[in-house]
Amino acid sequence: MFDEFLRGQIVEANTKIVLLIMDGLGGLPREEGGKTELETARKPNMDALARKSALGMTIPAGPGITVGSGPGHLSIFGFDPLEYQIGRGALEALGVDFELGPDDVAARGNFCLVDENGLLVDRRAGRLPTCDSERLVQMLRTIKLEGAEVFVEVVKEHRFVLVFRAPDLGTSLTDSDPLVTGAAPLKVQALDEASERTAALVNAFLEQAKDLLKNETSANMVLLRGFAKFPTMPKYPEIFKLNAGAIAVNGMYRGVARLVGMNVLPVDGTELSDEFDCLEKHWSEYDFFYLHFKKTDTFGEIGDFDAKVKAIEEFDAQLPRLMAFNPDVVIIGGDHSSPAVLKSHSWHPVPLLMYAKYVRADKFTEFGETNCACGNLGQIPAYHVMPIALANAGRVAKYGA
Numbered sequence: 001m002f003d004e005f006l007r008g009q010i011v012e013a014n015t016k017i018v019l020l021i022m023d024g025l026g027g028l029p030r031e032e033g034g035k036t037e038l039e040t041a042r043k044p045n046m047d048a049l050a051r052k053s054a055l056g057m058t059i060p061a062g063p064g065i066t067v068g069s070g071p072g073h074l075s076i077f078g079f080d081p082l083e084y085q086i087g088r089g090a091l092e093a094l095g096v097d098f099e100l101g102p103d104d105v106a107a108r109g110n111f112c113l114v115d116e117n118g119l120l121v122d123r124r125a126g127r128l129p130t131c132d133s134e135r136l137v138q139m140l141r142t143i144k145l146e147g148a149e150v151f152v153e154v155v156k157e158h159r160f161v162l163v164f165r166a167p168d169l170g171t172s173l174t175d176s177d178p179l180v181t182g183a184a185p186l187k188v189q190a191l192d193e194a195s196e197r198t199a200a201l202v203n204a205f206l207e208q209a210k211d212l213l214k215n216e217t218s219a220n221m222v223l224l225r226g227f228a229k230f231p232t233m234p235k236y237p238e239i240f241k242l243n244a245g246a247i248a249v250n251g252m253y254r255g256v257a258r259l260v261g262m263n264v265l266p267v268d269g270t271e272l273s274d275e276f277d278c279l280e281k282h283w284s285e286y287d288f289f290y291l292h293f294k295k296t297d298t299f300g301e302i303g304d305f306d307a308k309v310k311a312i313e314e315f316d317a318q319l320p321r322l323m324a325f326n327p328d329v330v331i332i333g334g335d336h337s338s339p340a341v342l343k344s345h346s347w348h349p350v351p352l353l354m355y356a357k358y359v360r361a362d363k364f365t366e367f368g369e370t371n372c373a374c375g376n377l378g379q380i381p382a383y384h385v386m387p388i389a390l391a392n393a394g395r396v397a398k399y400g401a
Contacts, residue, residue: 003234003239006387007238007239009396009399010241010397011396015328015393015394016288016289016327017242017288017327017330017389017390018288018289018291018327019076019290019331019389020291020293021073021291021292021333021334021335022293022311022315022333023295023298023336023338024334024338025038025296025334025337025350026038026349026351027337027338027340027341028340028341028342028348030340035368036339036368037308037309037339037340038351038367039368040305040309041309041310041312041313042313042316043315043367044316045320046319046367049319049323049353050353050364050365050366050367051361051364051365052355053354053356053359054353054360054361054362054375055351055364055372055376056352056354056376056377056378056379056380057349057351057372057373057375057377057378058076058352058379058380058381058382059349059350059379059380059381060072060075060076060335060336060382061081061082063347065347066336066344066346067336067345068336068345069253069297070086070087070091070252070256071086072334072336073256074086075382075383076333076335076385078239078240078387079233079234079260079383080381080383081383084233086228086231086256086259087106087107087171087226087228087229088107088225088228089106089162089226089228090226090259091226091252091259092252092255093163093255094258094259095251095252095253095254095256095258096154098151098161098163100163100229102229103165103166103167103169104163104229104230105164105165105228105229106161106163106226106227107162107163107202107224107227108161108224108225108226109159109160109162109223110123110124110158110160110222110223111124111125111128111158112124112125112158112220112222113219113220113221114185114220117184118221119184120180120181120185122181123177125158125218125219126158126218127157127158127298128157128218128219129157130156130157133154133158133159133160133219136216137153140152142212143208143209143212145204145205147166147197148165148166148169150162150205151165155251159251160222161251162205164201164205166197168197169195169197170192170193170195171195171229172190172192172194173188173189173191173195173198173202173227174186174189175188175225176188176202176206176222176223176224177223177225185223187203187206188203188206188224202224206222209222231259233259233261235261236260236262236288237261238261241395242288243263243285243286244257244263244286244289245262245263245285245286245288245289245290246258246262246265246289246290247265247278247290248290248291248292249267249270249274249275249294253292253294257290262290263286265278265282266278272293272295272314272315276291276322279321279322280321293311295311295314296315297338298311299340300337300344301338301343303341305340328393329354329355329356329392329393330355330356331352331389332353332367333353334350335350337350349373349379351372352375352385353372354385354389354392356389358392359376361376362374362375
């Protein structure tokens, strides 16, 4: 109901909004009474901006709920992730420009490593180089299944997209990824009658993949999760009246941006500096930009506290390139928390900074979890960030007489 109400209040304006997402930004101290990764980092540019900004914390889905990057991004993009539930497979497919048809079911795939007993040693095969994944994907493309077409596409590093094409395939399936090492990959189960045929196809694929990869030393099995068909979503130009450009290197994030109607811009390279080059190149073409930085999440998930700190510092060093354009609204936040001490996504609220001419600035001298917990924005659902940003950009009309 709020979505429909907000849509009626949006007006156009000659203002620019920039959403900067450090994936998995939220953290925890590595020792009692210590500082988080964000609080440890030397980040003079973000700290200077904090003095002129409102701080707060976002909750991606609900208190105590740990989210994946898909729902985490949908929420910070302005959509309630409990209302719009989208499988990771569809997002990954969109991210590599695979055109999903009405008969397609997509899954996110990981190359992984299992031991001689079939137990997982590494769920991501040491984050296999993309060039190695390309060779393994070519092997998987030889798999044939009766009654369905199969497509396999490289994403990046250890990740790939798997698509099954056949009429009347359901998507209510369990994942094959147990999400822990030391366990065997799981058999995929159908959760309703309509998905039984899909489950049979998936398990047949997994058996053939196991046989094809059995002699590989770096990645000898695959994990599948996030089975989904092409979803329909409201689009940014329709609901927010924004011409939005998305800057991201990894496929899933490009996919979720495309899903909500952003124009995904080509990035010439894979480094953060390349993404800011893209921002500078296209600055005059859009009134909203989303820019994604993956390293903070990567180092959080592998438990490298110091590397996550350095990634935050790398991000901070690029910030002046954006501020030189004098954007009207700047949002710095994350899609979820990935504390290095937990080596995983977590349920903790995510730090948020919003800079704009008319925010009630907190005048905190540092951007970090402790200050954000006391900030003027409060602790809010992540999908409330966009309405607040739009208001600060002069894009929300007065309600009532």
